[in-house]
Amino acid sequence: MILFxxxxxxxxxxxxxxxxxxxxxxxxTLLGITIGIFAIISVFSVVDTLERQIRGxxxxxxxNVIYIQKWPWEFSADFAWWRYMNRPTxxxxxxxxxxxxxxxxxxxxxIASTSRTIEYLNRSMERIPVLSVSHDYDKVRNFEIExxxxxxxxxxxxxxxxxxxxxxxxxxxxxxxxxxxxxIKAFGRNIEVIGVFSKEGDDTFGNSHDESxxxxxxxxxxxxxxxxxxxxxxxxxxxxxxxxxxxxxxELRGAMRAIRRIKxxxxxxxxxxxSSLLSKQFDGVFAVLKLAGWIIGGFSxxxxxxxxxxxxxxxxKERTSIIGIQxxxxxxxxxxxxxxxxxxxILSLLGGAIGLLMVFGxxxxxxxxxxxxxxxxxxxxxxxxxxxxxxxxxxxxxxxxTASRLNPVDAIRxxx
Amino acid sequence: xxxxxELKKNFGDLEVLKGINTTFERGKTNxxxxxxxxxxxxxxxxxxxxxxPDQGGxxxxxxxxTRMKGLERNIIRQKMGMLFQGSALFDSLNVEENVMFPxxxxxxxxxxxxxLERAHFCLDRVNILDANHLFPxxxxxxxxxxxAIARAIANSPDYLFCDEPNSGLDPTTAIVIDQLISEITKxxxxxxxxxxxxxxxxxxxxxHVVFLYKGNLCWEGSSEEILTTxxxxxxxxxxxxxxxxxxx
Numbered sequence: 255m256i257l258f259x260x261x262x263x264x265x266x267x268x269x270x271x272x273x274x275x276x277x278x279x280x281x282x283t284l285l286g287i288t289i290g291i292f293a294i295i296s297v298f299s300v301v302d303t304l305e306r307q308i309r310g311x312x313x314x315x316x317x318n319v320i321y322i323q324k325w326p327w328e329f330s331a332d333f334a335w336w337r338y339m340n341r342p343t344x345x346x347x348x349x350x351x352x353x354x355x356x357x358x359x360x361x362x363x364x365i366a367s368t369s370r371t372i373e374y375l376n377r378s379m380e381r382i383p384v385l386s387v388s389h390d391y392d393k394v395r396n397f398e399i400e401x402x403x404x405x406x407x408x409x410x411x412x413x414x415x416x417x418x419x420x421x422x423x424x425x426x427x428x429x430x431x432x433x434x435x436x437x438i439k440a441f442g443r444n445i446e447v448i449g450v451f452s453k454e455g456d457d458t459f460g461n462s463h464d465e466s467x468x469x470x471x472x473x474x475x476x477x478x479x480x481x482x483x484x485x486x487x488x489x490x491x492x493x494x495x496x497x498x499x500x501x502x503x504x505e506l507r508g509a510m511r512a513i514r515r516i517k518x519x520x521x522x523x524x525x526x527x528x529s530s531l532l533s534k535q536f537d538g539v540f541a542v543l544k545l546a547g548w549i550i551g552g553f554s555x556x557x558x559x560x561x562x563x564x565x566x567x568x569x570x571k572e573r574t575s576i577i578g579i580q581x582x583x584x585x586x587x588x589x590x591x592x593x594x595x596x597x598x599x600i601l602s603l604l605g606g607a608i609g610l611l612m613v614f615g616x617x618x619x620x621x622x623x624x625x626x627x628x629x630x631x632x633x634x635x636x637x638x639x640x641x642x643x644x645x646x647x648x649x650x651x652x653x654x655x656t657a658s659r660l661n662p663v664d665a666i667r668x669x670x
Numbered sequence: 671x672x673x674x675x676e677l678k679k680n681f682g683d684l685e686v687l688k689g690i691n692t693t694f695e696r697g698k699t700n701x702x703x704x705x706x707x708x709x710x711x712x713x714x715x716x717x718x719x720x721x722x723p724d725q726g727g728x729x730x731x732x733x734x735x736t737r738m739k740g741l742e743r744n745i746i747r748q749k750m751g752m753l754f755q756g757s758a759l760f761d762s763l764n765v766e767e768n769v770m771f772p773x774x775x776x777x778x779x780x781x782x783x784x785x786l787e788r789a790h791f792c793l794d795r796v797n798i799l800d801a802n803h804l805f806p807x808x809x810x811x812x813x814x815x816x817x818a819i820a821r822a823i824a825n826s827p828d829y830l831f832c833d834e835p836n837s838g839l840d841p842t843t844a845i846v847i848d849q850l851i852s853e854i855t856k857x858x859x860x861x862x863x864x865x866x867x868x869x870x871x872x873x874x875x876x877x878h879v880v881f882l883y884k885g886n887l888c889w890e891g892s893s894e895e896i897l898t899t900x901x902x903x904x905x906x907x908x909x910x911x912x913x914x915x916x917x918x
Contacts, residue, residue: 271761271762575758576758576760579754579758579760580760580771580775582718582720582752582754583752583771583772583775583821584747584748584772584775584776585775586775589775662720
């Protein structure tokens, strides 16, 4: 093993000298590998970043939370929208029934959303999403309240004019002032601010509370028909721990069919959506993106591989007499093979490293320019390195094999 | 001692060596001379096993090297030192590393320290130890030859083969190198075989001279005898220059 390491070191040294002596040629040859690694790893990094964001957003929807809605979460091209058009929307009156008829549902909440202009003193914000929720909303959605508190049961049931502000809304309307206890104006009414959500950041599905306000549904139902389709009403049901989402869905389906008195032969007139449905749909998108990355980068790497094989053949030709002398001085075939393979791998790694640096630079720029946290993960870096090593080995093998099989007499005689 | 018996080598229809018989003795500098195309280089390559003879054989201390295979042959090859035409140093390695190369290749059991010590000893012997960290591009032609000699003797060879050791050197440096080869031959009791067409070398260090002519061993003897041989081919070669003719 020690001998192998020593020989490898020796080989690498020969390789490095050769590379350093032909900088421009080396750089041009490496361009294929560089572009290939850049293409593959940048696509993978983009996909990873999107995946992380989307999965984060899906997680924020709540684990084991089933959304009872009119429309199913389905994005396929052959989506039969007309089948769902005439379905009834979930109604707030169905919320209690759902809880009463199910055993595995831990909590359920009704939500409906609209948008309004929100005013405070002389400041106002237009088209701010107003989320009207029933009391157990805090049990089915994951969020944190930075200042203040959540609605009390009395406020929820009595329809008190209270609101919890999203972080950005609070920042814009109140700036340096403490919003707690202050009155904002919406729906022509004063609404008391009792809490401010923690900053949640951008969300792929727009589920962040940052730029919205939340009010009790009992309060808002005086101004709008929360059961109307235009306010996207939904019942969110969270399954009890230790029950799978399939069990929760089964029970909810039974409960909803009973509530709506749907005959056994008739299809459901509601959709039971869950976050894992979204995940599955995105899995396909990510797989296609990654495949595209492999195809684009693969062709580049193929070209790069041929470039490396070419430069290695030139290198063997240039060093033919040296190979002969090395053999005459006792160098074995495997030493020569290793020497040229090491050179090919170093070349390829160099190209890969430049590609990775480019990805790092671009992701750094994108992070600053687009305010998206692009990730160049260790897994992707290692993948880039592995691809480079494999390409180096594959591209360098035939030239290295040719070099190792050279007849020392012919080799010494050559002018190379 | 190297014994050459009925050595023949053909390249297709061309007979390059036509049955050579001679003996190269230990502790002596043996010179192979002859005109270009006489078969000197092929003869040397057959001696070291880089070419396989078609007939006859080469015997190293009574062991038939020609018939040996693989490992057996490697054992003999480890006892050979080689000095290539034009030094043939590795540009990427410094002087010290060049000398250590055959040690790295053949002596797997030697520690790095031992190899370094051996390299320093050899460099010291050829008076170039001070240049151990310099690279070939940083030293003169004569120094390169010294490094090449140090590399050739690094493995303490029993047999030293030199291909045109004076090529590219000025006459003064050439004599110094010749004498160095002769000295180490006697000092380490090696069997040294030198392929040359430099008459100065013949006269300076030729203990035993073999003259090849069109693939035949035309004449052999000492450097003193070569001047008075009476062999026409040898005389044509030795007295080829105007200077030698005047001296005669």
